[in-house]
Amino acid sequence: MSIHDRATAAVLAQMMMAADGALFGFGVTYVAYRSIRKYAGTASALRKIRDAPEVQPSDLRSILTEGDDSSSSDSDGGESSSSNGGGRLVIVRGSVEVKSATEKANWKALMGSNLVASKASGEKGVILQRTQTCIYNEWKGVFGWTADLRNMISGSLKEHETSSTRMVPFILVEGTKWPHSDYVVVNMEGSNHPLPLTTVYQHLQPISATPLTFLQAICGLEYPVGMLYEEKILPLGKDITAVGICSLNNGAFEIKASKDLPCFLSALTKDQLVVDLSFKTKVLMWSGLVFGTIAIGILGYSVVRNWTKYKQWRSQRRTQQQNNSTITGTESLNDEVLDEEAEEIPDGELCVICLMRRRRSAFVPCGHLVCCQRCALSIEREISPKCPLCRQTIRSSVRIYDS
Known part of the structure; x- marks a missing residue:
């Protein structure tokens, strides 16, 4: 660690321990609050997923009908229509298929413009995600301390990755029968959940040095050294699980993402999702308890220390006031003594x-x-x-x- 890094760390440590650790205690309190809040959200999602039925696309007709697509199903583990726009929370397990396969009567529906294809590998799917990640390096040159300070203040605000996503309408079907009469349409609108994509292409391309790169290195600035290209797809026939609100839309079953749940499409089954969320819930619960206990201890110590300092300051102030009054009395006494010494006393x-x-x-x-x-x-x-x-x-x- 350089001398500038040590100086910065010392300043941060002094700031954290200000007021006998009160600032640090408030920081730990915020972490505990965030952990408890995440625990509450994860526990609620776990209860909903545990109570939601796991079905195949062919079983949806026995759960949802034309008459109750906008009704509430709270008693059966679903969510009310007022909060989700109708439908019921279900877990559907099926294989990925392009939606146009249900509209045409032959296998040619799966060819041509109905799919998105990777430019590098040529593999086709219903979702294609291209990612470009620029890899930076830093050499602490003559002015390297400026880069240290910038990294400490705004390092987390940097964006080194750009991503673009293309997709075509797709459905989840059951089995390998064709054409598929039972299916559920996957509606990706408003979903920001992670996707179970498969990496089909990955390449790291070095970037040649230029005079500008040399100047950036001398000044202690970051400079690019390589570009990582990645392509991920959601291929046809992949078995995935959709966790969301299912309803009837124009006679077809449609499933949408729920904002209250941490996942929408996943490669895990319901049992695996429950195990994963149970583990996260326990981690968040213990994190909240541990950080909350530490925060209470730090803040309690800070309150006691500051109260003791206040009492000492008040006692010192009283003593100082008494000393000042004594000094004032002594000065007046000295003045009186001088006056007496100046006159003749029998x-x-x-x-x-x-x-x-x-x-x-x-x-x-x-x-x-x-x-x-x-x-x-x-x-x-x-x-x-x-x-x-x-x-x-x-x-x-x-x-x-x-x-």
Whole structure:
């Protein structure tokens, strides 16, 4: 780690431990809140998927009919029509087929423009995703510390990947019979869920260095060193599981993605999805508990430490105020003593201890007026203060003023 990285890490550590770790505690609290929120969403999705029926396309007619495509099925594990626009939550397992195969009576429907094809491998499917990922490198040159600071602040905002997706309407069918009379149309509108695609092409192409690349390297900036090309498809005949809201649309069964669920199309079966979500739920639950406990401990420690510091500050302030008042009294006493020393004092009125100042303080409880105010205060501060005349223990002294 360079000296600049160590300095940046030290500054971040000081910021995190500000106010005895209060800032760090709030950060951990936010992580715990996010974990608990994700746990609640994942647990809800797990309950819905566990209660949803797993069917084949041919079984949909026994579950959905023309009369209840917009009705609510909450009692059977479905979702209400008010929140999902009608239909029922189901899990359909089937094979991928192009939709036009149901509209034509021969195998030529699967050829030509009805599919999307990979340019590199030539394989065909119903979904084609092309991804270009630019790989960057960084050499810390003369001005390399600027790149370190930029990476710490805005490194997560960089976009190195571009992706494009093409697809054709497709359906899920059961078995290998053709033509298919029982099928469900997959509606991909509004779905941002991950897709179970298969990689058919992957190539890493190095990028030749240019004078601009050399200048970027000298200045400590990132420069491209390679481009990764990938092509993924969803091929025909692949068995996948669709988890979504199924309803009747123009006499055909159609399934859409649900925003409340973390997946729509998956290569896993229902049992595998339940196991996977159960594991994620446990991880999120324990993460929320652990981070929540740590956050409570850190914030509690910070509150106790700051309260202790406040009490110490308040005590020091009181002591300082008392000292200031004592200093003020001493200064006024010194002024008075100077005035007394400037005038002539008869012998019978001199302090019996210092023999320099006038007798001004009477001791309590004996009442003897034999000391000046300064000497009386010094006697009071002794471990066992006693009157210098009668040797009786005294409690305090009283300033006597002439009329």
